[in-house]
Amino acid sequence: MDALKRQAAARALEEVESGMRLGLGTGSTAKHFVDLLGERVRAGLKVVGVPTSEATRAQAEACGVPLTTLDEIDRLDITVDGADEINPALDLIKGGGGALLREKIVASASARMIVIADETKWVARLGRFPLPVEVVPFGLAATQREMGDAFAKAGVSGPMSVRKSADGHVFVTDGGHWIVDVRLGEIEDPPRLAGLLSAIPGVVEHGLFIGLGSTAILAGAQGIRVIQRP
Numbered sequence: 656m657d658a659l660k661r662q663a664a665a666r667a668l669e670e671v672e673s674g675m676r677l678g679l680g681t682g683s684t685a686k687h688f689v690d691l692l693g694e695r696v697r698a699g700l701k702v703v704g705v706p707t708s709e710a711t712r713a714q715a716e717a718c719g720v721p722l723t724t725l726d727e728i729d730r731l732d733i734t735v736d737g738a739d740e741i742n743p744a745l746d747l748i749k750g751g752g753g754a755l756l757r758e759k760i761v762a763s764a765s766a767r768m769i770v771i772a773d774e775t776k777w778v779a780r781l782g783r784f785p786l787p788v789e790v791v792p793f794g795l796a797a798t799q800r801e802m803g804d805a806f807a808k809a810g811v812s813g814p815m816s817v818r819k820s821a822d823g824h825v826f827v828t829d830g831g832h833w834i835v836d837v838r839l840g841e842i843e844d845p846p847r848l849a850g851l852l853s854a855i856p857g858v859v860e861h862g863l864f865i866g867l868g869s870t871a872i873l874a875g876a877q878g879i880r881v882i883q884r885p
């Protein structure tokens with residue numbers, strides 16, 4: 656699986672040209688991209704990156720990839736990031752690695768978002784992967800009640816759990832928030848659910864990425880598939 660992730664990352668690197676401003680994703684697939692990008696930078700490629708997490712920032716710095724921020728430049732050419740699920744509309748579930756807030760900000764500031772993944776991430780319908788929802792710790796129970804109402808309106812339901820780290824403590828995002836993972840099963844209308852969740856005050860962001868993915872690069876046993884958003 657790791658070899659497939661690297662193949663998808665290598666194919667995405669073919670889209671990168673000198674002078675580009677890049678969003679750098681988070682997770683095990685995006686990590687391959689940053690690694691391969693670092694090799695090209697050390698060989699003379701001129702790019703600048705905006706990392707989507709502190710982990711990616713540390714990796715990019717170690718690889719020698721020059722970094723900037725969205726305060727210093729206004730637009731990015733391409734963001735390359737992984738995903739937890741990708742559907743045929745190239746809508747995504749993201750946030751398995753907990754970086755969904757910065758990932759969405761960076762993808763939204765990009766002319767193109769290239770999603771890199773192994774074939775197992777391709778699904779007919781989103782929702783098998785638990786939907787991450789980033790929340791403010793204050794008023795958590797009230798926020799979860801409103802989330803439950805939103806799920807009911809969108810015709811889905813499922814147990815919610817506050818994400819824990821391996822050490823048993825509550826997982827805290829780079830932004831200082833918590834994540835509620837929701838096991839919904841198939842989501843019939845992801846854009847509608849995205850809108851309902853975004854309207855809840857205690858929800859900082861959710862892992863439904865609607866209309867952001869431009870291209871998916873999927874690596875599988877049969878080779879690489881490149882899919883453009885319809």
Ligand SMILES: O=C(CO)[C@H](O)[C@H](O)COP(=O)(O)O
Binds near residue numbers: 738
């Ligand atoms: O959204 C993410 C992090 O917030 C990741 O892109 C997503 O979880 C996929 O990760 P991986 O490439 O390790 O499977």
